[in-house]
Structures are given as structure tokens and as C-alpha cells.
Amino acid sequence: MSPLGHVTSSAMPVSLLWAVDVYGRVYSLSTVGQQWEQCRDAQMEFKRATAAQQCCWGIACDNNIYLNVHASDLPIRYKEETYENQRWNPVDGFSERLLPSDRWQWSDVTGLQHQPLDGFRLPSGSWEWEGDWYIDENFEGEPTETGGWSYAIDFPAFYTKDKKWNSCVRRRRWLRYRRYKAMDTWAKIPSQQTSLPDPFSDISCGGWEVSEEPRGRLSLWAVSLQGKVWFREGICHHNPEGSLWEEVALPGEVVQISCGPGDLVWAALWEGQLIVREGIGRDCPKGTSWAAVDSPSPEVGVIHLAVGVDVVWAVTKDNKVWFRRGVNSHNPCGSGWISMVGEMMMINVGLNDQVWAIGSEDRGIYFRQGVTASELSGKTWKAINVPRDGDRSHSSASASSLQSAGCFFSGEVRAQSVMSDADLDEKGSADRDSGCVPSTSPETFVHPLTDPTPDQPADPPKPRIPKVTSDSFISELVSDREPGKTSKELGPAAPAVLEEEEVSLGEAEIQAPCAGATLSPGPSGGASGLQWSNVDLEEAQSAQARAGAAAADSADTCSLSSVATYTLALEDPYGADEHPLWAWVSGGGCSVDSHSQLNWFNSSANTLSLIQSVQSMSLSVTPAQSAAWKRQIFEQLNERTKREIDNFKHYEQAIEQSVWVKKGTMQWWRDWKPHKWIDVHFALEQFSGPEGDKDGILFIYYNYYEEKKYLHAFINEVTILVPVLNDSKHTFAVYTPERTKQRWPIRLAAATELEMHDWLALLSVACCDSRGIQGPPSKQAIWSVTCKGDIFVSEPTPALEATPYPTPCDQMFWRQVGGHLRSVECNSAGIVWGIGYDHTAWVYTGGYGGGFFQGLASSTDNIYTQTDVKSVYIYENQRWNPVTGYTNRGLPTDRYMWSDASGLHECTKANTKPPAPQWTWVSDWGIDYSVSGGTDKEGWQYAADFPASYHGHKTLKDFVRRRRWARKCKLNTTGPWQEVPPIPLSDVTILLCPPGSGMAAVPLWAISNKGDVLCRLGVTALTPAGSSWLHVGTDQPFKSISIGASSQVWAIARDGSAFYRGSVSPQSPAGDCWYHIPSPAKQKLKQVSVGRTSVYAVDENGNLWYRQGVTPSYPQGSSWEHISNNVRRVSVGPLDQVWIIADKVQGSHSLSCGTVCHRLGVQPMEPKGQSWDYGIGGGWDHITVRGNSMEPPILRLPSLTDPSLLSFCSPLSVRNTEVNGSTVDS
């Protein structure tokens, strides 16, 4: 178990907050860390940093832009390709001699571009070649036997892999991969353009939510010293550096720009007004035009701003903080400014619209607490007080970086006043780069000075902080102006000035003015604070802390006012009293929200020793120790029981056991037509049997034509309790074997969610008690997942796989496990992984319960918070008419103009709710372009009529069109799962372990949600999460993977073809190469499952295929044999048992889709089995039987006494016979 799990109760993926201090040193702070780690790699000082989750961009003091791509288990690789073209002539046959009118002999796919092998260059020094050029032997998913050649009549034409009599030309593809190598290091972005602008002074990255394609796409905006704005084209996963800078036309000179994760981009002009980029979309990430927004106050312009998904924060020249109301994708300009508490130098908005800021007084970094989707402006500023890694020990590394800092600031600096110090700093950097920066126009710096405040010299000395960045220099100058000062002085006397008030008209939607007092240090602040009833404690405390910090500052002021001491301070920045002075912060890669538990605020600035002591204290109770004392208590109790009860069992019990009844009211979906919900009384009677075993009966009392009747179910016959997806009612279904056969469960609805959860937990405990089941699922457990994402387990018995009389699978008892997943995979070593709807990977922790199973139904350990995100889709439908074209006016017979996929139900943006009450919206409606069949630029799909098959472009025959809208919703729940960051997955498979085998490392393979094949290292029964991913190269994205008992790895590519991985063994866990396996004729495979020897696959049309002819010497097998149709998913287990999720299973009362089915008659000699047995359903999406290695009992039939015949009953001993046997018929 990871020690992390004990520090934070929720497994949070680690991410980083980036910051630059005033000396230009770059630091990062981990969301699970407690100190700033200096980025030692940075060779020089930085001015700016802007982070995304996968990388961080920075401007260094050489004015170049640097990129730091975080190392990942997934390499960044790019496939270069070129085509070799040949023409046939009667003399040479096929040769490189082409006709003069032909394409180049080496060209791109179109033939228009000349592309010789040696013409390819690495884009920058950050790339390396993975190997040499090689020929692609496959053609459209099929292997060619002709050296990769494909043939055609002429260029350009239709190519086939077979040479025909009229094939006059041929071509083949050459491939070569290059790999980005500059991971976790600051790599300079080469300036490929000679006309590159004057030096950059600001950058901001974002835009990753604008479009998912291409993968890893980012928008990077930059501002040059002359106030021009540039956009970096072409940044995506396989091109992290981007391609080129494009200048963006401007209405004025920009001083700073900010780009949010979505489509918000704002910039501040030199004059203090703001401009907002409009027209940003997936087809135009750069946007089209600018709109102007006025500064919050007419006199004081904005010097800094930060945008998120739905927020804009700004800082005016007097360091006041403003929040822009009403900003969203449709209204990027927002509707009004709200003044916020706090005086900041800069602000940054990170992920989830969380806000970070640097205080203008103390230069500390603050986090805005309480920012939620419903309260985007948050509640309070809270200082991040964690030490830097260099604070205590002067490591040699920090000493050297210190030296370089001294070097950079140069000897003269010390003799200068602070102001000119900063000035020189700029000059210095400009001089150093005189080559590429011909002139740093000095007037840009003078500009703000043209309007100096006359009384500036009269200002009392205040703490001065050296500036590294050019515009923080400006802000320093303007912050010295009168308005800021006066407001500060007025603060305590007139708290109203500092209150959060709305400048523009409109109702106050932010919280009541809460902290007018908090900014004003001194006793008067406390008094005025009392007026406000909702001043919360934390705010008061942070105010105290800040007052303390302010006091420390003012104490420093006297010493710093002399230049000499200041110089000293520069020489010894690690002085004991020095708190870090920050220049810049970026939270763009920092994944926190208002619920995150961070360790950043626990300590005050100079209490490192305290932190250390706390750390050592919390470490003093290790899990092992706590386990020890728990076990001790348990053992002592056992001894007590032995002493006090065991010898006296014949004594009478003081309290006689009796029946306990729990009653309630509910609604029941009545059994007879017309079906509807009717009110019923509901009762659970529980009683203990003579042996202490428990049982119960469930009663449902209803009225039938004024007559009282009831329905009952014995608790020990209930096989499952399933929460049912329903957006208006809190419903669940109760199944017994009988009800499963009917496909007609008892459907019940509780009045509230809480009531339903109470009943479900109670009934679940009652069912488990009656069957004597408690504690976590066994290693053999069968896991399944419903379409609602609920997870169920069933404990198999040896009889489940018995032949010829297995336990019918409608008798299997399923109990729910907390959490929310799309799929689960496991093996019999107890290693269980799950994948969420948002593709997050989760590992099972060994607990049980969670979710609404609390108290007795849940383990107290190993339960963590779990989140999942999924999209809800609705369709906008339109019909063409000759007058107005496409409109939302349909024919009377048409579907709703806003509907679900079927068109039968009206679903408008306003009335569509999240799938269940536990889900909350986390995004707005947006057009979904990733619909199968493709869409046009506005997301429309066209068809001749409803319902029909849709295509992505309009033709003359199309009269209707539709487009899909998606909205994300999020679930917060708990369960025995811990996240395995950071790569999102779409499939996972774990090696089937023979029972009792103590394998050290268990092979686990996965497919990332982008189709990369991955192999997990370090997975053992004790460390089921493993340690890191090993990337396995493929020439195309994959979608399904499975590993059998003898390490046979099969996979399905996105194009529907199958692959076998050669030479996988414990010594070579990743194998060596892929063997292409042709799909069944005209079918695209979608999923594969490999058991001990059997290989089964499901195709996109629901057919189940068995792989014939698989032998140890020829593991690829020979052909696919059709087994069944209407199959959604297959799971083959370690006994070669075959279980599927089937569509359309007819019961006596109803038909169900998504039903668990078991293949009967599977035997070593008959791996394909004979028929299906139907279990729980419908609504099931996934099952895995890969943990069940329980051998069925061997039937000793009297006639089978001959030992040679007996061996057929023991599958292990006949393995070879079986394999050889099946080879014969292939």
C-alpha cells in the first residue's frame, strides 16, 4: 500500500504548482509535497513560467522560450513516413525509372511532395531517431507477402495488395520513428524564423479543453517587449515544441496576456484597458477578433490579469484585485467587475478555476480557498507556507545556482539603488543577447514613467524587492503611486473601501462583504470585523497571519532601506529570517479543487523544525504498527471470549433472540399491466435461527382493488440488489433466481436518495448475513459492472464450472462494492484493476463497501474517495425545407427537435438532468465532434431521413441533419479503489496466475485511451498498483488487449485487426514484435480475451469468435470459428471457462439486454462448449471471470475407473492432448 494513502484520505494524482522567485529561480511544489523543490536543471534565471499538466513553458533571462516536458511512461514519438514509387516497364519489370510525368521516386502519400529518405531532419536538438528506416509490410491492416508493395494501374489510383495483369505502378511505405528526448529538462525552443520579434516578455499557455484533437493540443500565446502578440502554431502531443510563431493583429500594445484552459483569452494593454479574444473554437484556436473591456476603475488601469474556464481575475495598478462576473464561453467579456479583498502583485488561474496570487506586500504565494463551480470567486486568501528545499541545507547545487545568480546580477548591481538595479537587470539581459536582440527599446520602460506621481519621493521607505521581470518592474513603479497608498491608509478607517463590492449594476451574487476588517491590521480591524456575522474563523486567522507577516515586513523595512544591508541580503538569500519572495506563479498544471487536502498551509513560514517534528510524529504510527495494536485488541478480545464464554455456552442467554422488523413505505413497479408505480408498505423481518444463523423475509404490502395483498421474497433467495438508473426516482431492483428467469425483478423506489441507500445497505447486510458472507471479496471472485457503473462481485463455488452439472448462473449471489467504474479486470492472485468512465485507472485496495455502504457494510480501511466523469449526450435535429434551408421546424411525424439518440424522447438542454441525483454538472453543453461517421465543421451529420445512417458532409439527397451535444457530469463517491496516475486507460489485462503460484512480478498490460500499448512493471500481489509503465511500440493505435496463462498476449487494433505479441516471457515481459492476425472475413474485431489456452474475440457486429488451431508451437492459431451472435463482451478465465455479456436474452416476462451468460459444456477436449446458461441482467456491461481458478470437483463416475480415461477429468494433465487434438482439424 502506498504511504500516500495514509497522508491523504483520497488518492490524489500528484501534480505541480510552478513558481519563479524574484531571483529568477524556478521552483515547483507538489500537491502532496510540503516543500518547494528548486528546478536545478534550469541553467539560467527565468522571468516567467506557465504550466500545463504535461509541461511547463518559461521565458528565461536570455529572452528565449524554454519548454520543460514532464517525463511520462508514454514516450513522445512521431512516425515519419515516405513512399517509394516504382513503374513497370517491359525491360526491367518494376523499377525506379518513372515516366517524366510521374511523381517523385520518393514522395509523400499524395505524390506531390518530394521526400527522399535522407531529406528528413530532426526538428530540433530535443529529438532523436529511434532506429533506421524500415518498410511497412502491412497494407490496410493486412500483411502483404510482397515486401510491402501495393499495386495500381497508374498514379494516382486505387491501390491493392495483389499484383494484377494491369498493375503498372507500385509503391510501398517506409517508416521511421523519432522520439522527443528532452524530458524533465528545460529545452530551448529554436527560433526558426529569422524575422522573430523583439524579445518575449510574457507567455501563457492553455486552450487544452478547446479540442481533444489532435491529442495534447495546447495554445501558447506570447507577448513581445514591443507589445505585439504571437500565437504558437501546431503544439500537440507529438509536437510539443510547436511549429512556428504567428503574429496576431492588435488594437494596441499588449503588456500581458492570459489564456485559460478553454476558449478564454484576455490581454491587458499598456494603457490599462483590456481586450478579449473572440471567435476561438476548435477550428480556430487562435480566434478571430478582439473585443474591448474597460478597466474596473477609470483612473487605475489593469496591469495584470488571469483567466480560467469561466472566470477572469484582474489586478489594477494599485494592486487591488478584481473578479469579473458572468464570464463564460458564450459571453467571454463577462458582465461586471467585483472588487475583492487583498492586494496582489499578480494572479494566476489554474485548473478547476482555482486561483493563485502573489501578495504585493510580502511577495508570498496565496491560494484562494473555497473556489467551487457555484462560488467561483472563492472565500479567502490563504498563504502557502512551505519551506524551500534549499532553506535548511546549503546543498552544493543550490550554492552553484546562487553563484550563477550573483554572476548574472553582476558586480555593479550592488552599488546601485534598487530601482536602477532592476533597470540594469533588463539591460544586462539585453546585452547578453545582443546577437538576437538588436535593440531593447528603452522607451517602453520609460513609458509608465511619463506619468509619475509628483509626490513619489515623499513616500516613506518601503520594502524593496529586486525585480527580474520587466513588467513587474512596471508594476513596482505604478504601485508606488498615490492611489494605492491612500487606499491602504484609508483601509482601517473606512473598511468599506476594501469590501467586496459590485461596481457594475446587478444583484450581488457574491457573498456578503465579509472581510473588510481582515486587511486592516491593528485593533480597529477586530472591532469593525464584529459587525459582520459571517466573518469566518479562517479568514480571521489568515488575517492575523498576514498582520504578522506585515509586522515582520515593516521590521525588515528599516534594515532594507539601506542599500548596503540589502546587498548583504542578496548575498545571503537563505538567511534564517528570509521568507521566499516570489515573482510569478502558475497553477495551470496543478490539479486541485476546493476539496483537495493539501499540506501546504499547516506550517507557518519559519517553523521548519515544527514541520519536521510533525512529519516524524505522524510517521511514528506506521500502518504496520497500527495493524499490530489492532490485532492485539482482537486477540485480547478472543482470549476474553474464550475465558468468559466458551466454557459457559450451556448457560442461558439473558436476552432471548426474537424477530426484528424494519418497516417503511416505498413505491413498487407493479407486476400487472398497465405497469405503474404504486405506493406500498415495505417490511424486512429478520430472525436468527437456532444455530445463530440469520435469515429474513421481505414483504411488500399493496392494495389490489381495495383488497390488501402482499408479495414476499426470502432474503436467502435474493441474488442481487441493483440500483437502477433513473433521473427522477431513487429506484432499485431485487432479483431472485425466479425473477432472473422471468427477466422481471421486483422494482422499488424510495422517497429519497438517503432512504434508498439506507434500505440497500440494510438489505445487503441481511442478504450477506443469510449467506454467511462477510469481509472483502475473495481472490477468486467474479467481478461485473452495470451500465450505471456500479460494481458487483460474486463468490464462485467449485461447482460453478462443474461438468456436466454446474451451478445455474441465475443462482449466483452478487453483492455491490463501492465505487464507479466502466470495467474491471482481475486475476486469481487478488490483483484487481478498474477503469473509470473518464478512463482513470484504479487499483483495488482490498477493502469492501464504500459508497452508500457505510458502518457495518463497509470496511473501515482501504476506502478512498473516487470520482468519475462522464458525458450526457443529446441530439439537435433539423429538417431541410426549400424556403429557409435547415431549421428546427420538423414535419409533424418527425422526432423531437431536441432528443435522445433514438429520437423518441425529448431532451432539451434545459430539461436534461444528470443521470442520477449523485451526479453534478461540471461543464456546459458543447457540440460533440467525435461522433462516429464524422461531422462537418459545425458538428452536423446529414442523412436522407430520420432515422438513418448519418455522414459528416451534406449531399443533395440529405434532408435532415443532427448534431450531438455533450455535457460532462461528475460523481464523487467512495470505494476500495486508489487511483493509478497519470495515464488514462481504455483497457487492461492481468496475467492469469495458476492457483497458489507465488509469482514475484505479475505481467499487466494496458491500452491507453489514446491507443498506446503499455506494460506495467512492479505489479505483485502486495503492490498491485505496480511502479511504472513500459511503452510497447505499435504502428497504429490499439483498443483491446488480453494476456493468457502462459503469457500469450493478444491485442486488437483500432482498425479491427488482431495482433499476437511474440516472445513474451518473464524474462522479456514486453516481448519482441507483433504478429498480424487477419480478422474474420469482413468483420472488425473489438475485444479479445485469452484464457489458459483458449482465445476468444468479439467483433463490432456482436459475433463471438473462437480461435482455432492454437498450439504451443503455433500460438497464433489458424482461423476464427463463429460461436455465437448478440455478444457484447467476452471473458475467458484460467480454467478456459467462457463468460459473456449477451444482448437480447428473452425471459418469460421480458427481454433483457446486457445479460451475464455462462458457456456450458466447456471441457478440455471441447473448449468451445455447447450452449449458454443465462444469469443476471439486463443492464450489464462487463464481467471478468479471470480470478476464478477453482477447479471443479472431479466426478468419479463408476464407468471411468480406467486411469487413462480419468485423466480427461483433470484439465491440467490433458493440456497437451487437448492442444494437439484441436490442431488436427485445422
Next chain:
Amino acid sequence: EIYSLCAVGSSSNMADDKDILRDVWFGRIPTCFTLNLDEGTEREAEPYYLLLPRVSYLPLVTDKVKKHFLKVMRTDDVEEMWFEYEGTPLKWHYPIGVLFDLHASNTVLPWSITVHFKNFPDHDLLHCSSNSVIEAHFMSSIKEADALKHKSQVVNDMQKKDHKQLWMGLQNDKFDQFWAMNRKLMEYPTEEGGFRYIPFRIYQTMSDRPFIQKLFRPISSEGSTHTLGDLLKEMYPDALTNDVAFSEKNQK
């Protein structure tokens, strides 16, 4: 009743808290009830043997005892029943397990309790006229504990029927029924890391004060989790040094 002082994570394959709760709940003391010799009987009374639940109260589980001895009693000699062990009247408002551990932990089992029907020791014992008195006492203990744990927020949010379920669970020895409700009283928000204060009493025999009860936080000022040892060190250091018989109670 000595459980859940702190909830710290542990590995998956060991005793779960739930097992401990069960073992605590189903703790039984084998007891032999004998009638006091001075009682006016018509004939000799046989002793009565019973397994008493540790978590319950004497009057709640001794209906059978009363019925048994009343058969031999002269009706006019019958007053309120009370119990005594080796000369010490047993306070019915202490849980049975506490009484046993406090007075008789070194005894040979079964625990021999003397039953009285007259000379009620008014200055030692509270009168217990009906089960509703026990219920009132029990509920006030629950409320007192929740005041310490959650500023009474949880118990006040419960409905009357929820209170009844707790009481009926105890009265009928229904573990599931009791804990279905009691778990709400034992929960706390994860971010708070524990209750406000740990409700506890340290009962003592050799003192004029019947028990020690003070405010004690589950988390130390340094942020670490307090252990039972920490509590005893602060409240009753003798317990750690001497082998003094004590009984500690963490109220439900």
C-alpha cells in the same frame, strides 16, 4: 467498550474494526445469581445461571432472575430487587461489563451475584422503577457522548424513532439494529480527522470520585493521533505504572 479510540489505516488482510465491534457487543459474563440468605423464603431457592451481555444494564437482563426467585418468595417480603457482590451493592446504571471489571475481574467464573429484595441501599444505589428509567439514563449517556463528539449535532438531527432504534437494539441485543443507527454517531468528516473530543470515563474503586472524565482531543496539537496510552498517561498515569485495577469506558 474499549474500541475505536482512533481510526488509523491498516493493511487489508487483518481483523477489521467490524469484527472488533461484534466481539465487544457479544461479550458475555457467565453469572450465578443466588438469593440472599436473609430473604424471607418459603423454600430454598436454587441458584440461577445466566450469560449476561457486557454492554447491557442489570435490570434490563434480569427479568428471568426475578421471575425465578419470586417463585420462592413470600409476596409481602418483596421490595425492589437489587444486586450485591461481596458486600458491594452493584450500581445498575453502570454497564454490566464495567461492574464486573471494576469489582470482580479477579474472581473465579461464574461471577457470583447475590440477589436482594429488601433493605434497598438508598445512599448507594439509584432506584429503578421501570425500564423507562434505564432508557432515560442510556439516552442521556448517548447525548452526553455526542455533545463531546459532535457538539450534539448528530444526536439532535436524529428522529425519535432513531433514538428508539438505538434503545431497542440494546434492549433486544440486536447488534445490527443498534449499529445501523449508532454508526451515525461514530462518524466524523474525514478532513477533521476525528471527533471533537473523545468521550470516555475512567471508573475507579479506590477513590472518593467514582470516575475521571475530562476533555480529551483525538488529535494532538502537533497533528498526530492520540492513543489510549496517551489518554491514560494524561488522565491516570498510575494505570501505566501500577497494576491498579481499573475499568475504562469509551461511551457509545
